[in-house]
Amino acid sequence: MVPAVISKAKVASQCATCRKGSFLEVGQEIVGGQLKWFERFSCVCGHGFETGGVGLPSPGIRKSILTQSGRAEVWVDDAQAVPKVLVLLVKGLGMPEAEATRRLAKLPAVAFEGTHVEAEFITRALQQGSVVARVVNHLP
Numbered sequence: 001m002v003p004a005v006i007s008k009a010k011v012a013s014q015c016a017t018c019r020k021g022s023f024l025e026v027g028q029e030i031v032g033g034q035l036k037w038f039e040r041f042s043c044v045c046g047h048g049f050e051t052g053g054v055g056l057p058s059p060g061i062r063k064s065i066l067t068q069s070g071r072a073e074v075w076v077d078d079a080q081a082v083p084k085v086l087v088l089l090v091k092g093l094g095m096p097e098a099e100a101t102r103r104l105a106k107l108p109a110v111a112f113e114g115t116h117v118e119a120e121f122i123t124r125a126l127q128q129g130s131v132v133a134r135v136v137n138h139l140p
């Protein structure tokens with residue numbers, strides 16, 4: 001059983017219906033092997049909504065999650081793993097090839113930096129390709 005990984009943050013917001021100040025809850029989780037993000041709002045007046053999607057959240061949401069939930073690094077030590085890691089970074093995450101190559105030029109290397117959930121997602125994808133990566137978590 002894989003433990004549920006979730007990264008969350010609270011963003012100050014105002015209710016669209018009653019104008020009362022409240023908080024938007026934003027976060028990321030891994031559901032059914034997919035990296036997902038969500039935004040939830042609920043007010044005492046009854047107004048509320050929930051939205052979300054697959055992939056990375058908007059830069060603003062992502063920044064709030066990094067600030068409030070902490071960041072993580074995915075480290076790669078094994079030179080034999082580099083080709084597989086490159087493919088994941090470039091084809092899987094859309095990282096420019098030059099940047100991915102530069103990151104992995106000298107080992108051990110930080111292949112990726114992001115939220116805890118993103119790091120966990122990447123580590124699992126690497127494990128499926130038999131690549132062992134280390135995640136270093138930093139608290140906010």
Ligand SMILES: [Zn+2]
Nearest residue numbers: 015018043045
């Ligand atoms: Zn309200």
